[in-house]
Amino acid sequence: MKKFLALGLVLVVAACGGPQKPPRNLDDACAIIRERPQYFSAMRRTEARWGVPVAVQMATIHQESRFDGNAKTPLRFALGIIPLGRQSSAFGYSQALDATWEEYRKDTRRFGARRNKISDATDFMGWYMDGTTQKLGIPKTDARDQYLAYHEGRTGFARGSHRSKSWLLAVANRVAARAQMYDIQLETCRR
Secondary structure (H helix, E strand, C coil): HHHHHHHHHHHHHHHCCCCCEEEEEEEECHHHHHHHHHHHHHHHHHHHHCCCCHHHHHHHHHHCCCCCCCCCCCCEEECCCCCEEECCCCECCCCCHHHHHHHHHHHHHHCCCCCCCHHHHHHHHHHHHHHHHHHHHHCCCCHHHHHHHHHHHHHHHHHCCHHHHHHHHHHHHHHHHHHHHHHHHHHHHHH
């Protein structure tokens, strides 16, 4: 009897915890926040703490993980069949790398923060983008350049590593367009 009770408790906890599937309509900011109000609350806290607009956060998360808290980079294969591991250690909503995530946890003293928890992921993005503004002077409202510095790292961005990557510049332009679209939508659903 105790074994069944323990198993039942484990199943209930497992069903409640962890990231959910991504919202259904990722092209509508209002639909996202209606379906997942906790996402909006987390992003508003990040905006209040770090000054990064909700629309910039949403557009970056859309590009990085499509709002999938369990997102990982693809596996690499040798000879097309032998798995070599993942392309990088990026994980979660923000696709933060292991080393950068550890730097964030130490710097903010949020040692229990998890990359697959939306409030931790948005706080990480706010922390990172705030540092980008301080170190590189990129405004927090500039979704394009903030994304490029986020993707390439601040040192890579400062060196201009993004300039020779036409595919990445196109992605950054899409992030900027999505941030603008989300910003317009958020204005209408806040009314």
